[in-house]
Every structure is written in structure tokens, then in C-alpha cells.
Amino acid sequence: MIVNKNDSILNIKDLHVHYRTYDGFAKVLDGVNLWVGKGEKVGLVGEAGCGKTTTMRTVLRILPENAVVPKGEIFYHGEDILKMKPQKLNKVRTQGISMIFQEPAAALNPVFTIGTQMFDVIRYSDSGKGRSKEEIKELAVKAIGEVYIPDPERILNSYPGQLSGGMKQRICIAMAIVTERELLIADEPGTSLDVTILDQVHRLLRGLVEKKGMSLIMITHSLGVAREMTDRIYVMYAGNIVETAETKELFKNPLHPYTLGLLESVPRLTGGGVAEGIYGRIPDYFSPPKGCRFHPRCRLSEEKCREEKPLLKDVGDGHQVACFKVQGVI
Amino acid sequence: MKLSSYVIKRLLYSIFVLLGLSIVIFIIARVVPGDPARLALGPRAPQFAVDALREEMHLDKSLPVQYFYWIKGVATGDLGKSLITKRNVVEDIAEFLPATLELVLVSALFVIVFSIFFGALAARYKDTWVDSFIRVMAYTGVAVPSFVLAVIFLLLFGYIWPIIPVLGRLSAGIQPPPTITGLITIDSLLTGQLDVFFDALKHLILPALALAVGPLFQEARIVRSAMTENMGKDYLAAAVGFGMPDHVITGKYLLKPSLIPAVSVMGLDIASLMSNAFLVEVIFNWPGISRYGMEAMLRKDLNAISAVIIVFGLIFVLVNILVDLIVAYLDPRIRLGGRSS
Ligand SMILES: Nc1ncnc2c1ncn2[C@@H]1O[C@H](COP(=O)(O)OP(=O)(O)OP(=O)(O)O)[C@@H](O)[C@H]1O
Ligand SMILES: [Mg+2]
Numbered sequence: 009m010i011v012n013k014n015d016s017i018l019n020i021k022d023l024h025v026h027y028r029t030y031d032g033f034a035k036v037l038d039g040v041n042l043w044v045g046k047g048e049k050v051g052l053v054g055e056a057g058c059g060k061t062t063t064m065r066t067v068l069r070i071l072p073e074n075a076v077v078p079k080g081e082i083f084y085h086g087e088d089i090l091k092m093k094p095q096k097l098n099k100v101r102t103q104g105i106s107m108i109f110q111e112p113a114a115a116l117n118p119v120f121t122i123g124t125q126m127f128d129v130i131r132y133s134d135s136g137k138g139r140s141k142e143e144i145k146e147l148a149v150k151a152i153g154e155v156y157i158p159d160p161e162r163i164l165n166s167y168p169g170q171l172s173g174g175m176k177q178r179i180c181i182a183m184a185i186v187t188e189r190e191l192l193i194a195d196e197p198g199t200s201l202d203v204t205i206l207d208q209v210h211r212l213l214r215g216l217v218e219k220k221g222m223s224l225i226m227i228t229h230s231l232g233v234a235r236e237m238t239d240r241i242y243v244m245y246a247g248n249i250v251e252t253a254e255t256k257e258l259f260k261n262p263l264h265p266y267t268l269g270l271l272e273s274v275p276r277l278t279g280g281g282v283a284e285g286i287y288g289r290i291p292d293y294f295s296p297p298k299g300c301r302f303h304p305r306c307r308l309s310e311e312k313c314r315e316e317k318p319l320l321k322d323v324g325d326g327h328q329v330a331c332f333k334v335q336g337v338i
Numbered sequence: 339m340k341l342s343s344y345v346i347k348r349l350l351y352s353i354f355v356l357l358g359l360s361i362v363i364f365i366i367a368r369v370v371p372g373d374p375a376r377l378a379l380g381p382r383a384p385q386f387a388v389d390a391l392r393e394e395m396h397l398d399k400s401l402p403v404q405y406f407y408w409i410k411g412v413a414t415g416d417l418g419k420s421l422i423t424k425r426n427v428v429e430d431i432a433e434f435l436p437a438t439l440e441l442v443l444v445s446a447l448f449v450i451v452f453s454i455f456f457g458a459l460a461a462r463y464k465d466t467w468v469d470s471f472i473r474v475m476a477y478t479g480v481a482v483p484s485f486v487l488a489v490i491f492l493l494l495f496g497y498i499w500p501i502i503p504v505l506g507r508l509s510a511g512i513q514p515p516p517t518i519t520g521l522i523t524i525d526s527l528l529t530g531q532l533d534v535f536f537d538a539l540k541h542l543i544l545p546a547l548a549l550a551v552g553p554l555f556q557e558a559r560i561v562r563s564a565m566t567e568n569m570g571k572d573y574l575a576a577a578v579g580f581g582m583p584d585h586v587i588t589g590k591y592l593l594k595p596s597l598i599p600a601v602s603v604m605g606l607d608i609a610s611l612m613s614n615a616f617l618v619e620v621i622f623n624w625p626g627i628s629r630y631g632m633e634a635m636l637r638k639d640l641n642a643i644s645a646v647i648i649v650f651g652l653i654f655v656l657v658n659i660l661v662d663l664i665v666a667y668l669d670p671r672i673r674l675g676g677r678s679s
Contacts, residue, residue: 073570100581106579109572120590128580128586170674183580
């Protein structure tokens with residue numbers, strides 16, 4: 009599916025997010041640009057700690073309290089989420105966007121039953137408002153069925169601690185889709201699961217999103233997973249989007265040196281962090297490298313890369329890349 | 339594990355705790371110097387009378403035999419006679435215990451309500467003056483024992499600013515309600531005597547506060563730190579992300595997990611309330627069991643001392659079972675012993 013950027017439902021522009029810590033400010037996001045079209049499935053790929061979760065938490069405004077957003081805009085249907093009044097923001101959360109958290113065990117409250125938590129998700133969602141207890145329960149049971157968990161009654165009466173990791177993951181998915189949302193953000197669904205279950209979860213997710221006509225942002229370490237799941241891919245490195253293209257195009261014609269490095273590690277299904285193709289580690293966010301944040305690890309880096317920050321530039325057909333070498337500037 | 343079997347296990351365990359306690363009390367009561375029979379009869383009583391009393395109290399037997407007599411009595415509800423009041427100790431306890439229970443219950447209520455209130459407040463206004471104030475109060479609470487606070491209250495409200503009664507359970511002109519539970523506030527409510535109820539309540543406030551202030555602010559700190567810690571949890575961010583209203587997030591999804599550590603400590607607080615009640619009752623002239631126990635100790639009234647300690651031990655054990663049950667109710671991870679999370 010090809011969607012014009014002007015029809016985007018979510019459009020993140022030049023987003024900066026810093027974390028205040030005892031050691032100073034960790035300048036994590038450094039101008040993220042990302043948009044999602046209606047019904048589009050996009051992947052956000054990058055190694056551990058590059059800021060994927062941070063970006064998505066900013067979208068829902070659920071950042072940890074030591075986070076600051078010095079700069080940037082997040083347009084949702086043309087309105088900046090970061091400037092929204094509580095009521096508008098609530099609309100975004102209750103009918104616009106829902107999120108599946110990276111750690112299902114941590115995302116479920118350990119001292120309430122699945123039922124209690126799920127019913128509240130429905131009750132306070134836009135399409136669940138004012139529904140009777142029976143209707144709410146019916147919706148919950150239906151959603152649990154949709155993620156292929158048998159015996160929903162028992163599940164509703166269970167506490168998270170009584171469920172396996174895979175079940176918790178499915179419950180988190182069920183909660184995110186139980187009432188209508190336009191966009192689903194799935195943060196690495198299944199990293200804690202073994203490979204076969206992981207695969208099932210991915211297929212399940214994809215099926216649900218297509219069935220419900222939702223847009224999807226799929227966060228993952230692995231380009232391989234993104235290839236299976238998405239129409240378009242964003243490659244992220246150290247708080248920057250370094251390349252984006254339609255999935256097919258990206259695999260056919262990868263441009264950024266970081267993307268190339270990642271591709272060398274594609275056969276690996278579970279992202280374990282640093283790809284073999286790239287030497288070194290993600291930079292220190294307290295004093296990030298000047299210029300292109302990737303330059304210390306880049307085989308091609310030159311003087312300009314160390315001095316100036318490359319911005320995303322179109323190289324044709326919506327394929328964008330942030331690299332002086334590729335853009336032919338050097 | 340089922341809740342009922344959990345309770346049964348706890349109760350069985352408590353019996354052993356109480357038995358152990360009874361042995362310790364018994365030994366302590368017997369090894370302190372001085373002859374109880376002599377103390378009871380006074381220095382001028384003839385030796386044969388003392389000997390007769392010794393025999394009656396089984397003091398002439400070996401310690402294990404004495405213990406056996408005593409524990410048999412305890413098990414059948416016969417704690418012997420008090421040497422001072424010359425009545426059955428059980429009667430004395432029935433008379434004095436309700437006053438203490440009322441005092442401790444009211445101060446426990448203060449602790450529970452205000453610790454949650456101040457704890458939530460400190461968490462909500464973390465790192466502001468509200469938070470600092472509560473922190474300072476917690477330190478002060480640790481540093482200032484309740485009896486010092488009691489004396490301060492007594493001076494302040496007894497002499498300088500007498501807006502609230504400082505002595506006894508009721509004002510002079512007021513007739514106590516008929517004894518139903520022995521707790522004047524409850525009895526007066528049951529018999530519909532509102533004026534008595536409010537008078538009793540006024541008398542309760544200062545001693546209960548003197549007892550409560552220390553544990554209250556420490557509990558508040560526990561609630562506060564649990565809340566601030568849980569605020570950073572993913573499940574809370576998830577609830578916010580789903581657009582749930584503030585009162586549901588704070589009052590439900592944040593409060594319940596945050597109460598668990600505070601409630602766990604509360605069982606110990608009750609113990610400190612009861613032991614602190616000893617001095618506070620003396621200061622506020624509160625006719626409770628602590629004062630009775632103090633007197634018994636000074637006069638070496640063995641049966642009374644043992645009974646008071648046994649009753650305290652029993653209350654402590656029961657309170658802790660109750661606390662464990664509340665914790666198990668709040669925390670399914672304990673109740674169900676499920677997978678680790
Ligand atoms: N509350 C916080 N305080 C300080 N630093 C933080 C905080 N949260 C995240 N960070 C830092 O921000 C960086 C990005 O974190 P983020 O969780 O967004 O990465 P990610 O791309 O989701 O990584 P992963 O693939 O491991 O989930 C990391 O270096 C992390 O240590
Ligand atoms: Mg993450």
C-alpha cells in the first residue's frame with residue numbers, strides 16, 4: 009500500500025526527547041521524523057537502546073517523569089499531541105491510538121485480575137463508554153477469543169501471575185484491540201517468548217490489524233520481522249531515523265551504511281542487540297558524537313560526517329536517507 | 339494454596355508462638371527477686387500465713403509443676419487471682435482491657451487513614467514542601483517517643499490551651515453507658531446516647547494521637563515510596579495510555595499495589611501502639627490494661643503480670659494474622675503463590 013505523506017494520521021516531526029538523570033541529560037531522541045498513513049503498517053527497526061520505545065511513549069504522552077521534550081511536534085490528524093488539552097488527549101488515547109508494551113509481564117497490574125483490567129480498558133474507551141456490564145464482558149470475551157486463548161471465563165478471573173508469558177502477551181494484544189482504535193503501536197511483541205510462539209504472535213497481530221483495518225507501528229530489533237509484517241520501514245539509529253523506504257524497496261536497495269550493517273544480520277530472528285555487521289556500540293547519550301551520530305561506527309565516514317548532522321533527504325519514490333555519502337553531497 | 343488452609347496453618351503456628359511466649363513469661367515472672375506471697379500479705383504478716391499462701395499458689399512446687407498448674411488455668415480461662423485487687427484476673431482484664439482496646443483501635447484508625455492520606459499526598463507532591471514536611475514529621479516521629487508527645491499534649495491542652503479534655507475516658511458529670519462491648523464510643527452509639535459518644539470521642543483524641551503520630555508518618559513514608567516507585571511501572575503507563583481517568587489510576591491501579599508494603603508493616607505498628615500505651619495511659623490517666631499491668635509489675639502481682647502479657651501476646655498474634663490476611667487479600671501473588679513475575 010502506498011500512502012501519501014499528506015494523508016498521514018500520525019506525523020512526528022523533529023522530535024527531541026531527553027532524560028534528566030544524576031549524570032546530566034541523556035539526549036536520546038535527536039530529531040525523529042516518522043509518519044504513518046491510514047491503514048498502513050510501518051516498522052520501526054533499530055538496535056537496543058536506540059530510542060524506539062521512547063519515541064512511542066512520547067506519542068501517547070506516557071514518558072517517565074524524568075523525560076523532557078525540548079523540541080518537536082507530533083501531529084495526530086493535524087493536531088499536535090504535545091500541545092493538546094487533557095480532553096483532546098484523552099480522545100487520542102481512548103479512540104485513536106493504543107499500545108502494546110514491550111514487557112507483557114510488566115504491563116499488566118499484578119494485583120488485579122485480567123478481567124478487572126480489561127473491563128476498565130473497555131469502560132473508559134470511547135466506543136465502550138456507557139455500555140452495560142454484560143456488553144463489556146462480551147467484548148472482553150470476544151477479544152480473548154480473537155487472540156486464540158481458550159476458556160476466556162477462567163482467564164478473566166486469573167491474575168497475571170497465573171498466566172504464562174505467551175498468554176500475557178496475547179492478553180496485552182487483546183487489551184489493545186478490544187475496543188476500536190485507529191492506530192496500534194506494537195512494541196517488540198514477543199521478545200520474551202521463544203521463537204515458535206513469537207512467530208504465532210506476529211502472525212496473529214498482523215491478521216488482527218488487517219481484519220480491523222487499523223494502522224500499525226511495529227517496533228522490532230529485526231529487519232527480518234519487519235519484512236514479514238510491514239509495508240514500510242523506518243530504520244532508527246541513536247535517536248535518529250536514518251533511512252525509510254517501502255519494505256520491498258528497502259531490501260532491494262538499502263542505502264544507509266547502518267541499514268546495510270543491519271541487513272547482514274537479518275537471518276537472526278530474535279534481535280539480540282548489536283548486529284554482527286556493525287562494529288562498536290550505540291553512543292553515549294550524555295555526550296553524543298557531533299555531526300552524524302553514526303560516524304564513529306561508519307566505514308565511510310569523512311570530515312563532514314564528523315562536523316555536520318545529515319538530515320533525511322528524498323532519493324526518489326519516498327525512499328529517504330540521512331547520509332551525506334549516499335546523498336552524494338560528499 | 340486455599341485461603342482457608344492458609345488461615346488454619348497460621349492459627350496452628352500461632353498456638354506454638356503463644357505457648358513459647360507463655361513459657362518465657364512464666365519464667366521471667368518467677369525469677370525476679372522477691373516472694374510474691376510475702377509481697378501480697380505485707381511485711382508484718384506471720385510466716386505461717388505466708389507459707390499457707392505459698393502452698394495455695396503452688397509456689398512451693400518445682401517450676402515445671404508450677405507452669406503446668408498455671409497453663410492449665412490459662413487454657414480453661416482461669417488466670418488466678420490478682421494479689422492487689424483480690425479478684426480473678428480475668429475479671430480485672432474484662433474491666434480494663436476495653437479501655438485499652440478502644441484507645442489502640444482509635445489510634446490504629448488514625449494511623450491507617452492519615453498514613454494513606456499523607457502518603458498519597460507526599461507522592462502526588464513529590465519533592466515539594468508537602469513532601470519535605472511529611473519527611474520531617476516522619477523523622478520527628480521516630481525521634482520523639484509517644485510518651486513525650488503525651489506530656490507535651492498534656493501541658494499544651496491541659497494548662498495553656500484547654501480546648502479538649504486531657505484526662506480519663508469521660509467528663510465528670512457524664513454517666514458511662516451500660517457495658518455491652520466495654521468500648522464507650524460503641525456502647526453509647528448502641529444505646530443512642532450521642533452526647534456520651536462525643537464526650538468519649540473528645541477524650542480519645544489526644545491519647546490516640548500521642549500514640550499514632552510516630553507510626554503514622556513512618557507509614558506515610560512507606561506508602562509514599564511505594565507509590566512513587568509504582569508510578570514508574572509499565573502497568574501504570576499502560577493504564578494512562580488507555581485513557582483511564584485519574585481517580586481510577588491513582589485510587590485503584592496505583593493505590594492497591596502500594597498499600598501492600600504499608601499494611602505488612604502495620605502489624606508491627608500495632609505492637610508498638612500497645613506497648614507505648616503503657617506510658618500514655620499513665621499520663622492521660624486512662625483506666626486501661628496497661629496501667630493495670632504497670633501496677634502489677636511494680637507490686638510483683640504474678641498472675642496479673644502473666645495475664646496481661648498473655649493477653650497482649652494473643653492480641654499481637656491475632657492482629658498479625660489479620661494483617662497477613664489483608665495482605666493476602668490485596669496481593670494475589672501471596673495468596674496464589676503463582677508464577678514469579
Ligand atoms: N527513564 C529513563 N531515564 C534515563 N534514561 C532512559 C530512561 N528510559 C530510557 N532511557 C535511555 O534511553 C535510551 C533509549 O531507550 P528506549 O527504551 O527508548 O530504547 P529502545 O529502542 O526501546 O530499546 P530496546 O530495544 O532495548 O527496547 C536508552 O539508552 C535508555 O537507557
Ligand atoms: Mg524498547
